[in-house]
Amino acid sequence: MIRKTPMLTILLALALAASGCRPTPAPAPSPMPAEAEFSGKIIEAGSTTVQPLAEKLAEAFMARHPKVEIIVQGGGSSVGVKSAGEGTVDVGAASREVKDSEKEKYPDLVVHTIAYDGVAIVVHPEVPIDGLTMEQVRDIFAGKIANWKEVGGPDKPIVVVSREEGSGTRACFEELVMGKDGPLITEKAILQPSNGAVRTTVATTPYSIGYLSFGFLDPSIKGLVLDGVKPTVENVVAGKYPVVRPLNLLTKGKPTGVVKAWLDFILCEEGQKIVVEEGYIAVR
Amino acid sequence: MQARRLKERIILYLLAFCALAALVTLLLIALFTLKEGLPAFREIGLGKLLLGKVWRPQREQFGLVPMILGSIYVTIGALLLGVPPALGCAVFLAEVAPAGVRAAIRPAVELLAGIPSVVYGLFGMAVLVPLVRRIPVPGNTGYGLLSASIVLAVMILPTIASIAEDAIRAVPREYKEGALALGATHWQAIRGVILPAARSGILAAIILGMGRALGETMAMIMVIGNSIMIPRPLNANPLTLVLSQARTLTGNIAVEIAYATGLHESALFATGVVLFVLIVIVNNLTRLLMRRRK
Numbered sequence: 001m002i003r004k005t006p007m008l009t010i011l012l013a014l015a016l017a018a019s020g021c022r023p024t025p026a027p028a029p030s031p032m033p034a035e036a037e038f039s040g041k042i043i044e045a046g047s048t049t050v051q052p053l054a055e056k057l058a059e060a061f062m063a064r065h066p067k068v069e070i071i072v073q074g075g076g077s078s079v080g081v082k083s084a085g086e087g088t089v090d091v092g093a094a095s096r097e098v099k100d101s102e103k104e105k106y107p108d109l110v111v112h113t114i115a116y117d118g119v120a121i122v123v124h125p126e127v128p129i130d131g132l133t134m135e136q137v138r139d140i141f142a143g144k145i146a147n148w149k150e151v152g153g154p155d156k157p158i159v160v161v162s163r164e165e166g167s168g169t170r171a172c173f174e175e176l177v178m179g180k181d182g183p184l185i186t187e188k189a190i191l192q193p194s195n196g197a198v199r200t201t202v203a204t205t206p207y208s209i210g211y212l213s214f215g216f217l218d219p220s221i222k223g224l225v226l227d228g229v230k231p232t233v234e235n236v237v238a239g240k241y242p243v244v245r246p247l248n249l250l251t252k253g254k255p256t257g258v259v260k261a262w263l264d265f266i267l268c269e270e271g272q273k274i275v276v277e278e279g280y281i282a283v284r
Numbered sequence: 285m286q287a288r289r290l291k292e293r294i295i296l297y298l299l300a301f302c303a304l305a306a307l308v309t310l311l312l313i314a315l316f317t318l319k320e321g322l323p324a325f326r327e328i329g330l331g332k333l334l335l336g337k338v339w340r341p342q343r344e345q346f347g348l349v350p351m352i353l354g355s356i357y358v359t360i361g362a363l364l365l366g367v368p369p370a371l372g373c374a375v376f377l378a379e380v381a382p383a384g385v386r387a388a389i390r391p392a393v394e395l396l397a398g399i400p401s402v403v404y405g406l407f408g409m410a411v412l413v414p415l416v417r418r419i420p421v422p423g424n425t426g427y428g429l430l431s432a433s434i435v436l437a438v439m440i441l442p443t444i445a446s447i448a449e450d451a452i453r454a455v456p457r458e459y460k461e462g463a464l465a466l467g468a469t470h471w472q473a474i475r476g477v478i479l480p481a482a483r484s485g486i487l488a489a490i491i492l493g494m495g496r497a498l499g500e501t502m503a504m505i506m507v508i509g510n511s512i513m514i515p516r517p518l519n520a521n522p523l524t525l526v527l528s529q530a531r532t533l534t535g536n537i538a539v540e541i542a543y544a545t546g547l548h549e550s551a552l553f554a555t556g557v558v559l560f561v562l563i564v565i566v567n568n569l570t571r572l573l574m575r576r577r578k
Contacts, residue, residue: 188529
């Protein structure tokens with residue numbers, strides 16, 4: 001007990017200091033367009049790919065405007081479009097383009113692209129292949145190529161890992177790799193319900209291949225060179241990497257008040273810096 | 285006098301309300317699931333839903349056969365693997381174990397029932413899947429029916445063991461004493477007299493375990509692969525069916541609901557209705573067996 005007390009005191013002091021920090025407005029001169037005092041509550045919901053980024057962007061904005069409360073929820077891209085269109089949330093999030101059918105249903109949706117995200121093709125780190133062509137990737141995911149030896153690898157069956165139907169990452173992969181009227185992803189594919197789960201599965205399953213958001217690339221898996229282009233942010237910015245999708249925030253009608261202030265903040269220099277820090281690609 | 289009666293009344297109503305709450309909740313859930321699933325039944329049709337072999341929501345194909353089979357196979361697998369040890373455990377606890385040993389094992393079995401399913405899933409993903417993957421069959425990924433059945437077998441073991449133990453204990457002492465008096469050994473008495481006498485209770489235990497296996501979701505998603513294919517053997521040997529990936533009805537809902545809209549969403553609720561009906565059937569079977577026991 002006695003040994004614990006100083007620890008507790010330090011923690012308490014830290015907590016106090018941290019909470020004391022919050023209300024202080026950022027001292028540095030800010031590139032924000034309007035530095036007025038905002039207050040209010042914003043509810044954001046939708047894409048789970050956008051969620052961690054939106055949380056960071058909300059935190060930074062709330063630190064600057066302590067009277068603003070931003071609640072970030074998940075739900076998936078389709079939920080983001082639906083709830084923004086129906087006006088049940090202030091801001092919806094979608095890690096894909098808004099479909100034509102959705103635009104028809106919710107004509108007042110305004111799309112704000114806050115970042116771009118690449119989708120990388122990844123393999124188990126021990127797969128002795130560093131790159132594939134777009135066509136080879138398509139044939140592998142369609143189940144036409146089922147053995148690594150057909151693309152210059154060892155004589156081992158390929159384990160295909162994919163996302164579930166409806167995922168924004170899958171939609172992007174299907175559109176840009178499989179092609180709009182191209183083949184379907186093989187029914188044998190192991191399906192995992194999140195980027196993180198795909199990464200774990202590919203990292204632990206020998207001879208597996210999958211795809212995931214750039215934000216989830218790490219040394220536990222190997223990102224493949226696609227058509228001779230490495231999956232890096234630089235290559236996306238240079239327009240070389242082909243599998244890229246927008247991360248969108250959606251509002252019903254033109255944003256006003258505190259919602260507009262938050263979106264402006266996201267699109268300004270500081271917000272875009274956070275976008276880059278999180279491994280995504282800035283829109284500017 | 286009046287005040288006392290009033291108090292009595294209020295308490296009785298309160299109790300009735302509590303009992304009704306369960307019923308109302310059940311009705312609300314059933315109605316809600318049905319209502320949300322209705323567009324799917326209307327637009328896709330019951331026949332296509334129940335007999336369709338292809339699940340491709342983006343092509344408007346909503347066949348549930350792969351998931352129905354997935355759920356059935358994995359449940360059968362879990363029963364095959366889980367029932368024998370569960371019954372062994374029940375017989376041991378009820379008949380063989382000295383009080384001290386029983387006092388140690390029973391809580392452990394009960395604790396097994398309390399482990400959250402996501403922890404079973406993690407264990408399955410980290411330990412079982414790599415082990416199953418070592419079976420040298422081309423195309424074996426480790427994810428599939430076998431891993432899922434093993435995880436489920438462990439999960440239903442405590443349910444079956446503890447209810448079967450109660451059933452065995454409920455067999456009148458005289459039966460056993462009679463058997464022993466006739467010269468039967470302990471094992472002969474267990475096999476020939478006690479187990480047959482406890483049969484309906486044991487069956488009820490197994491069916492309850494079956495219900496649990498059908499409803500399990502999280503652990504299944506983590507180890508079964510969730511492929512939309514109809515489970516099938518990997519090569520000419522039909523036994524390799526157990527290495528096939530699959531998807532359960534519960535997994536179908538959990539994996540896709542986050543992103544589903546429109547007819548797709550409704551089809552997932554329809555999946556829920558199918559599951560609901562399956563579980564109602566299983567539960568009624570249990571009740572029927574329990575009643576016959578009395």
